[in-house]
Amino acid sequence: MAKLIVFAILAVVILASAVFCVSTKRIMRAATALLFVLFGVAGLYFLLDYTFLGTAQISIYAGGITVMYIFAIQLVSKRTLQGLSERWMGKRTLLAALIALVGAATVLGVFCKNKILSELVSTNTPNTEVTMEVIGKNLMSADKYGYVLPFEFISVFLLACIIGGLVILNIRKNEEVK
Amino acid sequence: MFDFSIVTRWFDELLRGTLGLGDFGAILIECVIVGLAIIIGYAVLAIILIFMERKVCAYFQCRIGPVRVGWWGTLQVFADVLKMLIKEIFVVDKADKLLYYLAPFLVITASIGTFSFLPWNKGAAVLDFNVGIFLVTAISSIGVLGVFIAGWASNNKYSVLSAMRAAVQMISYELSLGICLISAVILTNTMQISGIVEAQTGPWQWLIFQGHIPATLGFLVFCIAGNAEANRGPFDLAEAESELTAGYHTEYSGMGFGFYYLAEYLNLFVISGLATTIFLGGWAPINIGIEGFDALMNYIPGIVWFLGKTFVVVFLLMWIRWTFPRLRVDQILKLEWKYLMPLSLVILVLMTVCVAFGWTFTIA
Numbered sequence: 001m002a003k004l005i006v007f008a009i010l011a012v013v014i015l016a017s018a019v020f021c022v023s024t025k026r027i028m029r030a031a032t033a034l035l036f037v038l039f040g041v042a043g044l045y046f047l048l049d050y051t052f053l054g055t056a057q058i059s060i061y062a063g064g065i066t067v068m069y070i071f072a073i074q075l076v077s078k079r080t081l082q083g084l085s086e087r088w089m090g091k092r093t094l095l096a097a098l099i100a101l102v103g104a105a106t107v108l109g110v111f112c113k114n115k116i117l118s119e120l121v122s123t124n125t126p127n128t129e130v131t132m133e134v135i136g137k138n139l140m141s142a143d144k145y146g147y148v149l150p151f152e153f154i155s156v157f158l159l160a161c162i163i164g165g166l167v168i169l170n171i172r173k174n175e176e177v178k
Numbered sequence: 179m180f181d182f183s184i185v186t187r188w189f190d191e192l193l194r195g196t197l198g199l200g201d202f203g204a205i206l207i208e209c210v211i212v213g214l215a216i217i218i219g220y221a222v223l224a225i226i227l228i229f230m231e232r233k234v235c236a237y238f239q240c241r242i243g244p245v246r247v248g249w250w251g252t253l254q255v256f257a258d259v260l261k262m263l264i265k266e267i268f269v270v271d272k273a274d275k276l277l278y279y280l281a282p283f284l285v286i287t288a289s290i291g292t293f294s295f296l297p298w299n300k301g302a303a304v305l306d307f308n309v310g311i312f313l314v315t316a317i318s319s320i321g322v323l324g325v326f327i328a329g330w331a332s333n334n335k336y337s338v339l340s341a342m343r344a345a346v347q348m349i350s351y352e353l354s355l356g357i358c359l360i361s362a363v364i365l366t367n368t369m370q371i372s373g374i375v376e377a378q379t380g381p382w383q384w385l386i387f388q389g390h391i392p393a394t395l396g397f398l399v400f401c402i403a404g405n406a407e408a409n410r411g412p413f414d415l416a417e418a419e420s421e422l423t424a425g426y427h428t429e430y431s432g433m434g435f436g437f438y439y440l441a442e443y444l445n446l447f448v449i450s451g452l453a454t455t456i457f458l459g460g461w462a463p464i465n466i467g468i469e470g471f472d473a474l475m476n477y478i479p480g481i482v483w484f485l486g487k488t489f490v491v492v493f494l495l496m497w498i499r500w501t502f503p504r505l506r507v508d509q510i511l512k513l514e515w516k517y518l519m520p521l522s523l524v525i526l527v528l529m530t531v532c533v534a535f536g537w538t539f540t541i542a
Binding site for chain 1: 201202205206274276277280307308309312313315316317319320322323326327330331342345349368369
């Protein structure tokens with residue numbers, strides 16, 4: 001019962017913020033609404049006892065990605081942002097509705113197949129919080145179901161991103177010198 | 179050692195057994211009471227800290243501080259709060275009103291969120307997650323957004339400048355803060371806050387003694403980075419009053435400003451409290467291995483130990499604030515990226531080596 005109420009509150013927050021995010025014309029407001037959507041999703045993870053995933057969601061998306069978006073918005077010049085808002089177009093409505101329907105069908109299908117709602121409502125589901133020790137060991141293990149390869153791959157990927165950023169920065173600097 | 183969970187368990191029994199409430203009702207009532215207790219504790223500590231700051235600052239500058247209102251100026255803060263509460267809140271022209279009103283709430287949410295993680299006594303940790311420390315750093319990062327949005331929504335050049343500075347500074351110093359916390363996690367083998375404190379009970383078991391050199395260095399780096407994270411001390415260039423009037427909260431009046439004021443002082447308390455929890459043993463009393471002495475120390479309740487140690491750290495940070503001149507923005511970034519970050523990485527490696535070879539004073 002309590003879980004259902006919390007779920008309803010979170011769902012309202014997520015949906016309202018998401019609609020506000022895409023419908024507002026001011027880009028900073030959109031970024032702030034996005035922040036609340038991400039908080040809501042983190043709340044859902046906490047509701048499902050995935051505390052680690054919820055924390056990672058707050059830390060990475062709310063604390064990292066949103067700040068990056070806001071910085072990017074600040075770095076874009078005012079002229080680029082003017083006249084960027086989209087108008088309601090008759091022709092595109094049909095296509096958009098189709099895509100939205102397909103998305104909704106997929107979500108509903110997954111929802112019903114895994115019985116998420118009944119799982120949320122029922123009180124007798126055991127508390128299955130995965131401890132940090134298990135997560136840490138799985139993340140660094142090379143056995144079956146171990147995640148050391150993706151983990152290392154992501155770190156190499158991030159290194160490549162950093163080097164790429166530095167290269168782009170250096171090209172700019174050289175052009176400025178010339 | 180007095181265990182506070184006796185009281186909470188008795189209250190839970192009272193609600194469930196005597197009053198016959200179900201799971202839902204009992205937990206709802208408990209949550210409301212705990213929430214109220216946190217907010218009241220927050221307000222009371224803010225008043226104490228503001229008064230302490232004014233007195234400490236005054237004595238460092240060879241003044242005597244507020245003395246007129248109440249005995250030794252003790253009612254000064256209450257008068258200030260009353261003034262702030264009855265002031266009008268007004269918005270700047272052409273500012274984004276929604277974001278302007280929202281920003282103080284983001285800041286205060288981050289502040290109260292991290293505040294409720296502090297362990298007050300044995301069995302009196304309010305939020306005690308398995309991912310405790312990680313969640314604290316995650317929640318504290320919301321404050322950056324609040325500060326930035328406040329500066330941006332004020333429609334004021336100085337505020338935007340200050341917001342940019344604050345965001346850059348807080349994002350940078352979060353790194354060394356996090357790495358110091360990780361080195362403590364390596365030593366205690368847990369991220370849960372009650373577990374971390376539990377690992378520090380016993381003779382010479384505070385982390386700063388357990389982890390000797392790396393832990394001491396970690397404590398120092400944590401205090402410096404925490405001071406910067408709370409926008410205080412020599413790192414207060416975000417609100418540098420001589421250059422930017424008051425920085426990101428220039429355009430706020432009344433309780434809008436009051437929220438920033440509260441959050442600033444409570445962030446100081448939270449940083450000191452976390453430093454106490456993680457390096458100085460939290461509520462764990464000082465034990466030296468002599469039975470009589472230890473038994474005597476254990477009679478002192480945990481909350482006294484916790485508040486005592488925290489206020490010592492608060493005093494240290496205030497001492498630093500009123501002694502050193504403000505750093506420039508390039509100096510702040512250089513200090514973090516060229517000195518503190520590499521140093522904290524070295525601490526991390528050193529701590530790992532110490533733990534791996536068993537060169538710690540841990541009594542398992």
